[in-house]
Amino acid sequence: MSAALRPDLAAIAEMIPAGGRVLDVGCGDGALLEHLSLTKGVDGRGIELSQQNVNACVARGLPVMQGDADTDLVEYPDAAFDVAILSQTIQSTRSPRDVLGHLLRIGRRTVISLPNFGHWRVRASLAVHGRMPRTLALNYQWYDTPNIHLCTIADFVALANATGATIERALALDEKGRSRAMRAEAWGPNFLANGAIFLLRGR
Amino acid sequence: MAELPKFLRPVTVPDADVGHAITFDAALALDCGKTLGPLTVAYMTYGTLNPARSNAVLICHALTLDQFVASAHPITGKPGWWDIMVGPGKPIDTNRFFVICANVLGGCMGTTGPAEICAATGRPYGLDFPLVTIRDMVRAQALLLDALGIDKLMSVIGGSMGGMQVLQWAASYPERVVSAVPIACAARHSAQNISFHEVGRQAIMADPDWKGGTYQLHGTQPAKGLAVARMAAHITYLSEMALQRKFGRSLQDREQISFGFGPDFQIESYLHHQGISFVDRFDANSYLYITRAMDYFDLAAEQGGTLAEAFRGAKTRFCIISFTSDWLFPTAENKHVAHALNATAATVSFVEIATDRGHDAFLLDEPEMFATVRGFLNSVAASVGA
Numbered sequence A: 001m002s003a004a005l006r007p008d009l010a011a012i013a014e015m016i017p018a019g020g021r022v023l024d025v026g027c028g029d030g031a032l033l034e035h036l037s038l039t040k041g042v043d044g045r046g047i048e049l050s051q052q053n054v055n056a057c058v059a060r061g062l063p064v065m066q067g068d069a070d071t072d073l074v075e076y077p078d079a080a081f082d083v084a085i086l087s088q089t090i091q092s093t094r095s096p097r098d099v100l101g102h103l104l105r106i107g108r109r110t111v112i113s114l115p116n117f118g119h120w121r122v123r124a125s126l127a128v129h130g131r132m133p134r135t136l137a138l139n140y141q142w143y144d145t146p147n148i149h150l151c152t153i154a155d156f157v158a159l160a161n162a163t164g165a166t167i168e169r170a171l172a173l174d175e176k177g178r179s180r181a182m183r184a185e186a187w188g189p190n191f192l193a194n195g196a197i198f199l200l201r202g203r
Numbered sequence B: 001m002a003e004l005p006k007f008l009r010p011v012t013v014p015d016a017d018v019g020h021a022i023t024f025d026a027a028l029a030l031d032c033g034k035t036l037g038p039l040t041v042a043y044m045t046y047g048t049l050n051p052a053r054s055n056a057v058l059i060c061h062a063l064t065l066d067q068f069v070a071s072a073h074p075i076t077g078k079p080g081w082w083d084i085m086v087g088p089g090k091p092i093d094t095n096r097f098f099v100i101c102a103n104v105l106g107g108c109m110g111t112t113g114p115a116e117i118c119a120a121t122g123r124p125y126g127l128d129f130p131l132v133t134i135r136d137m138v139r140a141q142a143l144l145l146d147a148l149g150i151d152k153l154m155s156v157i158g159g160s161m162g163g164m165q166v167l168q169w170a171a172s173y174p175e176r177v178v179s180a181v182p183i184a185c186a187a188r189h190s191a192q193n194i195s196f197h198e199v200g201r202q203a204i205m206a207d208p209d210w211k212g213g214t215y216q217l218h219g220t221q222p223a224k225g226l227a228v229a230r231m232a233a234h235i236t237y238l239s240e241m242a243l244q245r246k247f248g249r250s251l252q253d254r255e256q257i258s259f260g261f262g263p264d265f266q267i268e269s270y271l272h273h274q275g276i277s278f279v280d281r282f283d284a285n286s287y288l289y290i291t292r293a294m295d296y297f298d299l300a301a302e303q304g305g306t307l308a309e310a311f312r313g314a315k316t317r318f319c320i321i322s323f324t325s326d327w328l329f330p331t332a333e334n335k336h337v338a339h340a341l342n343a344t345a346a347t348v349s350f351v352e353i354a355t356d357r358g359h360d361a362f363l364l365d366e367p368e369m370f371a372t373v374r375g376f377l378n379s380v381a382a383s384v385g386a
Helices: A007-015 A031-040 A051-059 A069-075 A096-106 A120-129 A153-162 A187-192 B134-148 B161-172 B191-206 B208-213 B223-237 B240-246 B266-279 B284-296 B331-343 B359-363 B367-384
Strands: A021-025 A043-048 A064-066 A081-087 A107-115 A166-173 A179-181 A195-201 B020-024 B039-046 B056-060 B098-102 B155-159 B179-183 B317-323 B347-353
Touching: A007 A031, A007 A081, A007 A107, A007 A166, A007 A179, A007 A195, A021 A031, A021 A096, A031 A043, A043 A051, A043 A069, A051 A064, A051 B347, A051 B367, A069 A096, A069 B331, A081 A096, A096 A107, A096 A153, A120 A187, A153 A166, A153 A187, A153 A195, A166 A187, B020 B134, B039 B134, B056 B134, B056 B161, B098 B134, B134 B161, B134 B284, B155 B161, B155 B367, B161 B179, B161 B284, B179 B367, B191 B208, B191 B223, B191 B284, B208 B223, B208 B284, B223 B266, B223 B284, B223 B359, B317 B331, B317 B359, B317 B367, B331 B347, B347 B367
Parallel strands: A021 A043, A021 A081, A043 A064, A064 B347, A081 A107, B056 B098, B056 B155, B155 B179, B179 B317, B317 B347
Antiparallel strands: A107 A195, A166 A179, A166 A195, B020 B039, B039 B098
């Protein structure tokens, strides 16, 4: 196999059942899909915006659609995939609620990972400097960031509840992408975790 | 026949080199209900078929192109129309793959078409040639592959009308097509595209030299009509941006406008050149027939209106490519095919190349397209051991 999978992607991979059909929305260069295909015999599909990443996927023999989560998910039929994955992407969609709704519809399960804007450093940065926070994971100025819909873990849990989704598992991510189980509703991870991964089931 | 002035010569130069050709005596049943035979298919090959016969790549050509995909054109002397894509070390690598390209049914470079002599009458077919479809073109190519002893194609690749043939191949012979690369095409011809074709056909038929399609018998050719058809069509192959960038309002060999109808602007002169050079290498009746075949193409209609049905159960791996500035076969049309394939759980990739060069981008130096095709073919070749 090629280079080791990023730890947050490895944590996602661990949630995927062997032999299933997987849609990875915002699949990047296809590292996760290739890993799932090689280690779990998964039939994987990707959606990706960047030309360079799309070509990387095609060269890996991965089926990938160059496109956009905001506009293209509507084309997929209900329950077409065992798992739909949205990794570190929901914060850059125009309509996170619609995107989440489509993922819950398309996948029997949905895995979402996201950066946590409720992390204490983010809160402190805004409180102390009075400027929009910049972090290692979210290193953009407010005016040029692609992350137009940042949220905290608590915000996302509220959205998941509002859409009627069930949170089956929740993992907190540290600054190196290492994961540990968390209680989704707990106060602690929303203050201390750099990000989170959720395994959701639609209604 | 006496030597004719160059641009009045029937363009299917009877003695032009057409590469290889195979004649099939059995009549081919066509979609229109008629049969056609005997039938000749002219073709070129590049590279070597491997002992396992697993490295064959069929290239399907567009409306006015032909089998000379990677070698000099026998009439114009110009390099192969896709020699930027096909050749030793190129994305479609003839050091590794056996590339076949056949002149389409109805064409005018050696495959049976309206300019050829009908065996029954001893005269050129002209308008007695039956209407052929994209599916008929693919049937003729399948006959050729049978004759060459090639059961499976590692890939079928083509742009524009070539892409239509690629889709038809995957729909008609899914078990023979390991992978398919339809580029800048659609599963049906749009009303706008039919419109442009009709303008071209009317221009040809309005030329007095067309003579109801019997111009060969009169030693003439509707050169003006065909040139106008080509000029109108050529605009659709470009983009507004590319025209503006290449020509703008630049004047042709003059300092100021002439207050006349000569070619003041460079773009006019360019289009004239496109039209005039086209009539030297293309037959007007062929143009009528092939544009009609494209107009009739509607893959979903064969399946009761549901495109996904055309590909149900397909094992073929697809890589669909579109170009951002292509308004003849826009991204939405290409993506429509990709989504139909997705709906059948087919293995499909869709790539949209950013370029301002319009539909013709598929014939030009587009590095991202080359990277896509090279990467895709490498992965397919690895999966079939080619």
